[in-house]
Amino acid sequence: MNLxxxxxxxxxxxxxxxxxxxxxxxxxxxxxxxxxFWSRLLDAFATLPLVLPPTVLGYYLLxxxxxxxxxxxxxxxxxxxxxxxxxxxxxxxxxxxxxxxxQSARAxxxxxxxxxxxxxxxxxxxxxxxxxxxxxxxxWRGILAGIVLAFARAxxxxxxxxxxxxxxxxxxxxxxxxxxxxxxRGDQAMANMLALILASVAFILLVSIRRFGQGLGNE
Amino acid sequence: MNSGHPxxxxxxxxxxxxxxxxxxxxFSASQELLVLFGPSGxxxxxxxxxxxxxxxxxxxxxxxxxxxxxxxxxxxxxPPQKRRIGYMPQQYGLFPHLTIAENIAxxxxxxxxSKRNAQVEKWxxxxxxxxxxxxxxxxxxxxxxxxxxxARAMASGPELLLMDEPFAALDEELRAHLRGEIxxxxxxxDLPILIVTHDTSExxxxxxxxxxxxxxxxxQDGPREDVFRKPVSESLARLLGMSNVYDADVLTSEIGKTTxxxxxxxxxxxxxxxxxxxxxxxxxxxxxIEIPQQISTEPDAxxxxxxxxxxxxxxxxxxxxxxxxxxxGSTFMEVRVSQAGMMNARxxxxxxxxxxxxxxxxxxxxxxRELD
Amino acid sequence: MDVLDSFxxxxxxxxxxxxxxxxxxxxCGNLLGACQAPDETRLTVAAAASLNPAFDxxxxxxxxxxxxxxxxxFASTGALAEQLRNGGPFDVFAAADAQxxxxxxxxxxxxxxxxxxxxxxxxxxLISPDFQGELADTSVLLDPGVKRIAIxxxxxxxxxLAAEQALKALGVWDRVRNKIIMGETVRQAxxxxxxxxxxxxxxxxxxxxxxxxxxxxxxxxxxxPIEHVAAARSDSNHLSEALQFxxxxxxxxxxxxxxxxxxxxxxxxxx
Numbered sequence: 001m002n003l004x005x006x007x008x009x010x011x012x013x014x015x016x017x018x019x020x021x022x023x024x025x026x027x028x029x030x031x032x033x034x035x036x037f038w039s040r041l042l043d044a045f046a047t048l049p050l051v052l053p054p055t056v057l058g059y060y061l062l063x064x065x066x067x068x069x070x071x072x073x074x075x076x077x078x079x080x081x082x083x084x085x086x087x088x089x090x091x092x093x094x095x096x097x098x099x100x101x102x103q104s105a106r107a108x109x110x111x112x113x114x115x116x117x118x119x120x121x122x123x124x125x126x127x128x129x130x131x132x133x134x135x136x137x138x139x140w141r142g143i144l145a146g147i148v149l150a151f152a153r154a155x156x157x158x159x160x161x162x163x164x165x166x167x168x169x170x171x172x173x174x175x176x177x178x179x180x181x182x183x184x185r186g187d188q189a190m191a192n193m194l195a196l197i198l199a200s201v202a203f204i205l206l207v208s209i210r211r212f213g214q215g216l217g218n219e
Numbered sequence: 220m221n222s223g224h225p226x227x228x229x230x231x232x233x234x235x236x237x238x239x240x241x242x243x244x245x246f247s248a249s250q251e252l253l254v255l256f257g258p259s260g261x262x263x264x265x266x267x268x269x270x271x272x273x274x275x276x277x278x279x280x281x282x283x284x285x286x287x288x289x290x291x292x293x294x295x296x297x298p299p300q301k302r303r304i305g306y307m308p309q310q311y312g313l314f315p316h317l318t319i320a321e322n323i324a325x326x327x328x329x330x331x332x333s334k335r336n337a338q339v340e341k342w343x344x345x346x347x348x349x350x351x352x353x354x355x356x357x358x359x360x361x362x363x364x365x366x367x368x369x370a371r372a373m374a375s376g377p378e379l380l381l382m383d384e385p386f387a388a389l390d391e392e393l394r395a396h397l398r399g400e401i402x403x404x405x406x407x408x409d410l411p412i413l414i415v416t417h418d419t420s421e422x423x424x425x426x427x428x429x430x431x432x433x434x435x436x437x438x439q440d441g442p443r444e445d446v447f448r449k450p451v452s453e454s455l456a457r458l459l460g461m462s463n464v465y466d467a468d469v470l471t472s473e474i475g476k477t478t479x480x481x482x483x484x485x486x487x488x489x490x491x492x493x494x495x496x497x498x499x500x501x502x503x504x505x506x507x508i509e510i511p512q513q514i515s516t517e518p519d520a521x522x523x524x525x526x527x528x529x530x531x532x533x534x535x536x537x538x539x540x541x542x543x544x545x546x547x548g549s550t551f552m553e554v555r556v557s558q559a560g561m562m563n564a565r566x567x568x569x570x571x572x573x574x575x576x577x578x579x580x581x582x583x584x585x586x587x588r589e590l591d
Numbered sequence: 592m593d594v595l596d597s598f599x600x601x602x603x604x605x606x607x608x609x610x611x612x613x614x615x616x617x618x619c620g621n622l623l624g625a626c627q628a629p630d631e632t633r634l635t636v637a638a639a640a641s642l643n644p645a646f647d648x649x650x651x652x653x654x655x656x657x658x659x660x661x662x663x664x665f666a667s668t669g670a671l672a673e674q675l676r677n678g679g680p681f682d683v684f685a686a687a688d689a690q691x692x693x694x695x696x697x698x699x700x701x702x703x704x705x706x707x708x709x710x711x712x713x714x715x716x717l718i719s720p721d722f723q724g725e726l727a728d729t730s731v732l733l734d735p736g737v738k739r740i741a742i743x744x745x746x747x748x749x750x751x752l753a754a755e756q757a758l759k760a761l762g763v764w765d766r767v768r769n770k771i772i773m774g775e776t777v778r779q780a781x782x783x784x785x786x787x788x789x790x791x792x793x794x795x796x797x798x799x800x801x802x803x804x805x806x807x808x809x810x811x812x813x814x815x816p817i818e819h820v821a822a823a824r825s826d827s828n829h830l831s832e833a834l835q836f837x838x839x840x841x842x843x844x845x846x847x848x849x850x851x852x853x854x855x856x857x858x859x860x861x862x
Contacts, residue, residue: 116314122326181665185644
């Protein structure tokens with residue numbers, strides 16, 4: 001049983017979840033409690049990956065980052081191409097996972113009582129300190145829910161990854177792509193086995209993320 | 220409209236444009252308990268936020284103990300972090316994810332760790348929170364939470380303490396507790412404490428000094444007794460429980476003495492500045508009317524017969540509603556009695572009784588057109 | 592009691608444990624050797640999904656014959672064409688049609704001189720295991736018991752287009768078009784039939800299982816030939832190996848493998 005796709009999936013999904021967390025939480029902070037035209041526009045863009053079919057998203061990423069694009073060509077020259085590499089898979093998965101973290105984090109940040117932040121300010125703490133000592137810890141449960149969603153989504157990501165990273169066994173062939181491959185081959189038994197493994201691993205990981213995370217935020 | 224306190228350490232002059240109205244506040248306070256009073260939505264919380272630096276007014280100045288916190292003309296606007304003001308929102312604002320001790324420690328100014336730990340210990344002791352120190356606020360009782368919130372605010376060494384509707388949603392026991400804590404604080408520490416409330420009895424029990432707002436306008440500023448006994452407008456009077464308001468006619472007015480005609484009585488008031496021949500509005504607090512066993516014969520006593528028509532329990536006291544006669548017909552007069560008073564007088568609905576008040580209890584409302 | 596220490600410690604722990612956990616997960620994948628860069632020395636063949644598993648066998652045969660291991664990358668013809676256009680690092684493209692290959696040749700992505708027709712697709716009429724009727728010939732399409740007919744989407748899939756052409760040539764298109772359900776790929780269309788969700792389907796011979804599925808061959812004169820074309824990438828570093836593989840596709844061994852998997856090797860239909 002070739003478990004390389006599983007390892008690839010774990011690596012890609014965890015890095016993608018991390019990346020979307022790093023981008024998503026600041027983005028959510030920016031959007032929280034704002035209703036201006038520009039923030040609503042930004043919010044719409046940030047939600048777009050949820051609406052577009054992953055294959056379409058993958059296509060746009062491919063065109064934007066492929067060898068024909070200025071950005072892609074530059075990356076090639078630097079020896080760090082994104083397309084057809086696991087880095088591209090991480091990028092594709094982060095894109096689709098980002099809206100999940102952003103929406104969850106935003107809702108969580110908005111639910112923190114603004115009075116608490118006000119009190120923290122009057123007690124002498126800078127905006128940054130208020131964010132890290134009051135706002136973020138209190139929003140943690142919602143953000144954790146977002147991380148769980150993002151990780152799950154990244155783990156199951158298929159359409160965009162297939163286009164941007166390709167189906168290259170040992171390199172970018174993630175579990176979902178391997179399952180697809182088996183189905184295409186007509187090997188339903190293998191497909192079922194891989195699907196079961198993926199689901200079990202995902203289940204264990206998601207439960208443990210929740211468990212660890214809940215031990216941290218305490219209310 | 221400054222009350223002209225001798226050693227004012229807080230001076231406020233603000234102009235804030237809000238959605239529904241414009242707020243104009245101009246007052247000062249010394250090391251006392253100042254209550255900002257008025258109906259909900261009058262702009263009182265906005266003043267607190269402006270004082271704390273959480274909101275920037277459109278123009279004005281805020282001075283605290285010779286420091287300028289805000290001055291729109293010279294573009295000074297200290298952030299809340301630098302104002303040295305303690306702020307306690309409704310429901311205390313304790314950080315739920317920190318222990319009581321950590322809450323108290325949160326605002327301590329920079330100092331060596333041992334010194335700060337000592338300060339936290341001291342406040343925990345002073346506020347009787349030793350057993351709760353390592354617990355979260357949700358595990359503490361309401362009274363402990365109040366003390367914790369106060370300790371936290373005071374531990375940061377503020378020069379002014381602000382409290383926004385601290386009594387809202389509290390039961391009687393917690394209210395009494397908080398009143399006590401605030402009084403103790405005021406007596407122990409030399410700093411102005413500003414409390415926003417719309418609750419008349421809380422205002423009465425705590426205020427040394429009251430400033431009254433109505434839709435963004437300051438309508439009265441003075442010592443508590445002045446505000447309660449001589450409210451400047453009828454709507455304020457109603458708010459403060461002065462429910463007996465009537466028309467009266469001014470007959471004569473000379474220096475130190477004015478006669479009015481009210482409910483068929485000619486009454487002499489120790490005041491002047493009223494215009495003869497005009498009609499005025501007067502008000503009398505229900506608590507200043509009695510139903511004496513022996514009617515007074517003093518010249519400053521005013522006696523009126525009234526028929527008891529209703530008994531309205533208000534907490535432990537009662538409000539008795541009497542029907543009294545005037546030239547046009549009849550009107551009502553409310554009299555507050557204690558339970559003991561009720562038992563002594565043996566009153567019955569329908570009976571006619573003599574109501575007595577002192578002429579100094581008659582408050583004449585100034586012409587509203589004069590107030591501006 | 593050191594309040595401040597415990598406070599700061601708790602905060603930083605809180606905020607970093609999850610991140611550490613996720614990062615470890617990522618590292619673990621790396622340590623166990625996953626996500627390698629594609630092996631530059633091996634020939635990479637981008638093959639249409641419908642050529643799976645035929646090409647697995649062909650790769651095995653190629654290895655036995657030449658000692659070279661191929662890297663096979665399967666996806667839909669359209670997706671692979673897009674990838675090639677945007678720098679996909681494949682050496683050979685084996686498509687399920689001619690059009691995509693020709694477009695890429697026109698754009699210079701693929702080398703025209705290496706264009707090879709390596710197989711012709713065959714169309715079959717497949718009936719569902721639940722179907723009550725008889726499968727004698729194509730007249731079963733008009734059987735009243737047939738409620739749904741599955742084909743691949745004619746807009747994307749060459750087999751779908753062929754199916755549509757065949758139905759028109761048979762003169763039944765107008766009568767059955769409202770019973771048509773489309774799969775995104777021909778394999779998906781076959782799955783509809785095999786799972787009983789469609790009563791019959793017109794699908795590729797390469798996606799049905801002889802001995803298990805019930806099907807009849809559709810005569811090739813009823814539709815335009817489904818050419819399976821392959822070509823080498825112009826910028827490939829392994830052009831000679833690519834040519835070698837393309838030649839292998841025409842070898843008797845490859846031809847019999849292709850035939851086994853339901854394709855018709857070209858010799859009989861040389862244009």
